[in-house]
Amino acid sequence: MNKLLDLASLYGIEVYPKLQTGSGMWDGNSVPGYNTQHAAIAGFLIQDEPSYSDLDDLGDLKEAFDANEAFAGKEFLVNLYPASSSNIHIGGDYADYVDTFSEEVNPDTIAVDIYPLNSAGAVRKGFFENLAILADRAQANGCKLQYTMLAC
Secondary structure (H helix, E strand, C coil), X not given: CHHHHHHHHHCCCCECCECEECCEECCXXXXXXXXXXXXXXXXXXXXXXXXXXXXXXXXXHXXXXXXXXXXXXXXXXXXXXXXXXXXXXXXXXXXHHHHHHHHHHCCCEEEEEECCECCCCCECCCHHHHHHHHHHHHHHHCCEXXXXXXXX
């Protein structure tokens, strides 16, 4: 890991390693066996696409993360589901999902990854509306919006 981080730093790449315990979500206490203060580490991915029911736990984990000196100055990153995800995962209304995340976690960044194009190469229905909801919520909460474009 340290060699990877050194190379990332050499080329100006910011790294967000996934912080987890075993095969599950981070336990709020453990610290990885590498230098968490390495210059290439901008923050840590805590969870990818949490369900609505995970949001309360993420708020508690954010408090533990912020209190842990090993992560001082590093970003607590959660990658949200896109609006096109099943309502089973997000609990219904997408704007409410993002608002609840913001209230529970108080993030520095609202992050999402979306496949913008369908198999015919056209922009997916709802793509820009999804980004508009996220941009509006990021601005309202005084945080950044991080969008990762996915392609296949």
